[in-house]
Structure formats: structure tokens, C-alpha cells
Amino acid sequence: MDWQQAALYLWPIGIALAVGLTGWWLLMALTRRLKGREQRRARIGRVISRPMAFALPLLVLIPALEATPLQGHWLDQSLRLLHIGLTACVIWLLVRAVAAGEQAILRDHPMEVADNLEARRIQTQTRVLSRVLMGAIILVGVSLILLTFPMVRQIGTALLASAGIIGLVAGIAAKPVFGNLIAGLQIALTQPIRLDDVVIVEGEWGRVEEIGSSYVVVRIWDERRMVVPLTWFIEHPFQNWTRRSADLLGTAFLWLDYRAPIPAIRAELERICKGEALWDGRVCVTQVTETTEHTLQVRLLVSARNSGDAFDLRCIVRERMLDFLAREHPQALPRTRAELLQQPDPGLRGPRSQPAEDVRSPGAEDGAPAVVPAP
Template identity: 65%
Template sequence: MDAWSWSHWGDYVVPLGGALLLGLLVHFGLRLLARRAAQRDSSRARWVRVVTVPMAFALPLLFVSVAVRTVPMPESQLELWIHVLRLALLACVTWLLVRIVGAIESSILRRNPMEVADNLHARRIQTQARVLSRIAMGTIILLGVSLALMTFPAVRQIGTTLLASAGIMGLVAGIAARPVFGNLIAGLQIALAQPIRLDDVVIVEGEWGRIEEISSTYVVVRIWDERRMVVPLSWFIENPFQNWTRSTAQMLGTAFLWLDYRTPMDQVRAELERICHDDPRWDGRVCIAQVTETSEHVMQVRLLVSARDSGEAFDLRCAVRERMIAFLAEHHPQALPRLRAQVERHAEAAGASPTQLPAAGIPSSPRAEDVDDLPGTP
């Protein structure tokens, strides 16, 4: 009896113990290899880290699943163990595929950095890589979960029943999943047509911001005051919006001044050119001063300048506006707008009553012939 028991237990211990021992050796060996690869910064080391970690779990499970088939156990228990190990292997394979997609995305992002002066091409590539990788990861996970569920007989029976009534159920599922599939299709459109890209400057719902993140379902817009606006992907396909960096990051900026008609425009243009040449934010393309509007009191002068991007254009506009006002106030104060008032003198000797005299400190409008009598007039 004892000999039979030891022989019986040996049928379990030898294959399972050998598989577990071999699996542990492989597991720790692969983890050690991954730790050594983490100390290096090369393409080969990064791929080693991506592959070795899931394989450190998948290979021991594979060894155990082979050993279980050689163990003389009841058929029901054998099927249960094989089912569990199969689900674990499927999870490891799904994990490995997701890591591979992430590694490909990271490789593309490293080869196309956005920290350059003209990053239009890099932003286009990074947007496509991020959106398509998110879609690929979601598809892989969805397929993995579906395959795992289909290993259960009850789920397969439900699937067969649903297929028998595919017309009605397909319509119901399509209506229920419309937002999900709408965002998925919108993500593909954005990745291919690219109406927006990462770091694009956009105006969304009246808010100025930059595209900070593009996921498989939504877009994060970083507003200028550090707020975050989360917008569904489908919104950018169905609604109009402004993209200031669609083809280039270069921008034109305007600064409007209301000035007196006596403003010397030649000197204003010369001062604008001096301001632009002294400011490193000016890109050397546009530097124009023009009178764009007139009224009965003042004229509108537009100072048009250019910069490499929208952020520098805004700062350059503010600097041009401030320095031009300072220049005019110091050298041409007559150019600044002022309220002209003509004062009419009423002499009591002319028979004017006190009620007709102007209130103290509030002069009334004079006649044109009286202006020459005012003090200080030439």
C-alpha cells in the first residue's frame, strides 16, 4: 500500500515538480535579464524589457500545462486545470501584444521629438502613433477578453443564440454602442486626416488652448490658464473649430492704437521696425504700421507683426503696444488721443444773464471766432 502510494504520488510530483522547477528557473532568469536591460538605454535593451517580462510568466505556465496533461487525474479535474492554464496563457499573450504595441509607439515618439523649432512633421507623426496605438491596444484587449469568454460553454451557447437573432440584437447593440463606435471611427479619421494634432493651438467653445492628449475616446485641451477641457473625439468631426497651427505654427499678431490725426506715421513705422528688430520673438517676416480706420476724433493704427508661434505672437503684440505708447508719450505727446473742448466766453456786459454763464469748471462750447482769444492758442 505504501509502495503504491509513493508510486501514485510520484506520478504527480515528478512531472509537476519538474515543470515548476524549470518554470521558476526560466522566470527568474528572464527577470534578471530584464533588470540588466533596464540599466541600458538602447533599442535592443528596450525590446528585451518588453518581451521578457510577459514571457517570464507565460513560459512557466506553458511548462505546467504540458506537465498537467501527463498526470493521471480524473477527466473533469484535468479539463478544469487545462482551462485555467489556458486562460492564464491567453492573458499573458494579450499582455505581450499590448506591450509590443506600446513599444512601437514609444520608438516612433523617440524618433520624432516635438522639442524642436519646427515640429509640424513630428506632431503629425506623434498624433498618428498615439491614436492608432490606443485603438490597437483596445482592439487587442477586446479580442483577448472575447476569446477568454468564448472558452466557457455557457457563453458560447449565448453567442449561438444571439447569432440566431442577429437582426434585432444587432440593431439594439448598434444603437447602444453608437457613442463607442462613433469615437472609434472619429479616432481613425483624426489619425488619418489629422484635423488636430498634439500641441496644436485651437479655439474650442471660445477657449484658447493646446491639444495636450488624444486618447481613443476623448481629447484633452490645455487652456491657457492651466484648466483642462475634455472633449469627445467625435466633437472635432461634427463641429467647427479653429486650428491656429494646422499647416504652420507661424502667426500674425495685431496691436491696435487710437491716435490723434497729428501722429507722424513715418516715425511710427521707423519705431515699429526698431522695436521688432530688438525683440527676439520677431521672426523677420512682417512688420507693418497702417491706418485702418478713422473717426471724427481719432484714427485707428494697426501694428502688424509676425512670430514663430501663437504664444510668442501674443507676447510680441503686448511688447509692441507698450513700447509704442511709451515712445509716443515721450517724443510725440500730441499723437496721443485727447478730448478737445472749445470754451465760449460770455460777457455780462453783452447782456448775458448768470444762468447763461457756464458752470464753474465746466466750460461750454465756444464759437469758432472766439477760439483765437483763448490763452495759449497760436
């Protein structure tokens, strides 16, 4: 072995590896030291240190390889691998930076407050836009890596030559992907739904638990999860109970007898509402909204701060109102009336009814003829 020739390779590469591994060890130690700290500088350091720890050895190896006698194909391939590694580290760093920015915004706007409408708006925009931005960074990075290969560049040139047909086929094939991407941007900007919104989707009541890059997760009231594509919320009508505010009106219907005391029911409803913390003090109304041949339909309208309180308040109003009516006004509860007729005693004779001959219609087929012919 020619040691003088080998030294021309070992010295530059050895020094680069020593510097790179030392820097890697220091940056990883810094990452472990900053773990668990919540200061802004510590969070920024955690985001940067790990990708830089892997990028530094690759970075110092590039001038080291150029300083060696390595030439031609081997040098080009080695430098290409190092550039691919550096590009991957840069993509990693940018994705971590976007994620850190998202976490900072979410941390500054918590939803665990009474009036979280503004926080939900900001969190929805941040989550959707950050995922779109991460996807774009990864897509651009992978494209740059692939373009370093001559074969891929040749394929790209051929595709551009037939961009019309290829673009049409690719557009049809990628319609769901791009449709969800555009729908995600529309939802982030116009916000028909937000995180923690109460919605009615396909007849199911639930809350928006997660808004991803291609789907929305709705947590149903019984702990089921409904996964809905983003495009569904753009193309179909749905109910959003917390679009402007969480305040909601709740109704409880009662079917009562016509003798129900409406003033007493109205006074009892006001008493129930004033004694309940779930009532927000806005609406407490008793109305007769329908009448049938047997009963009255009475609507008890109450208001609450959110849909959960409104549902519980409606149940309380029904229960206490029925208890009040059964205890104080049992005649108000619906009932079915029937009139019993006593059968007459055959031994008792009343006035004779009119003879059948006197009530027959003239010309009746089953009676005597109206005109008797002369003999």
C-alpha cells in the same frame, strides 16, 4: 495513501514546476539585469522577458497534466485554466510590444526642436493608432477567453439568432464608444489636430497636451485643462493656429487723434521690430484701418515664429509705441475737444435785433393778424 498512484501525479507535475520556476527566475533576473539599458536588444529583452516568465510555467504544465492519469472533467477544467493563463500572457506580450513600438517611434521623433511640425504629425498618429490597436488586442483576447466557456458560446449563438434587434440596441448604447473610436481613427489619419497644436476651443486659447482613445486634453494658457471628446473635433469648427506652420501674424490697434504723424509711427514700428528677437522679419506694417468722428484706428501688424512670440511681440509693440507717442508726439493721443463761449456783458449794448413783428409768419396764431379789417 497509494504512493505509487500519487507518484504518477507528482513526478510529471513536480518536474514541470521545477523547470517552470527555474525559467521564471532566470527570466526575471534577466529583466532586472536589462533595467536602465537603452540599447535596442535590451529594450526588446525587457518587453519579452516578463510575460514569458509567467507563460513558461503554464506552458510546461500542459504536457505534465496530460501525462498524468487525470481524466474527464478535472483534466478539462485544469487545461482550460492553463490555456486562459497563456492567452492572458500573450495579450500582455502583444500590448507591451505595441507600447514599446510606440515609445521607439516617439523617441526617434522628439518634439523638443524648433521645427517640430513633422514630429508632431508622427507622434499624433502613433499615439492614437497604438491606443486603438491595444484596445483591439485586449478586446479580441477577452473574447477568445470567454469563448472557452460553453455557456458563453451558447449565449453567443442565441445572440446571433437575434442579431438584428440586439445589434440595433447595442449600436445605440455603444454609439459614444464607437463614435470616439472612429473619430480617433479620423484624427490619426487626417490630423485636424496634433500634439502641441495651438487651438481655440470654446473661446479658450490652449495647446493640445494629450490625445487619448476617447478624449483630448487641451492645456489652457492659465494652466487649466479642458477635456474634450474626440467627436467634438470632428463635428464642430475650431481654430488651429499651427495647422501648417507655427508662423503667425499679430495685430496691435491704437486709437489716435487726427493729428497723429503716421509716417513717424511707421518708422518707429520698423525700429521696434528690427530691435526685437521675437520678430521673424516677415511682416511689419502700419495701416490706418478706420476713422470715427473723434479718432483714427491704426493697426500695427507684425509677424512671429509662433503664437507665444506673437503675443509677447504685440504687447511690446503697444507699450513702446505708446511711450514713443507720449514722449515725442503727445498731440497724437486721443482727446476730447470742447469750445467755450463767453457770456455777453449785459451792460454792453449792441445793435438792436429786428423787431419781432417783422419776423412773424403770416397767419401765426400767436401774432397779429396778417390783414386788419376796415372799421
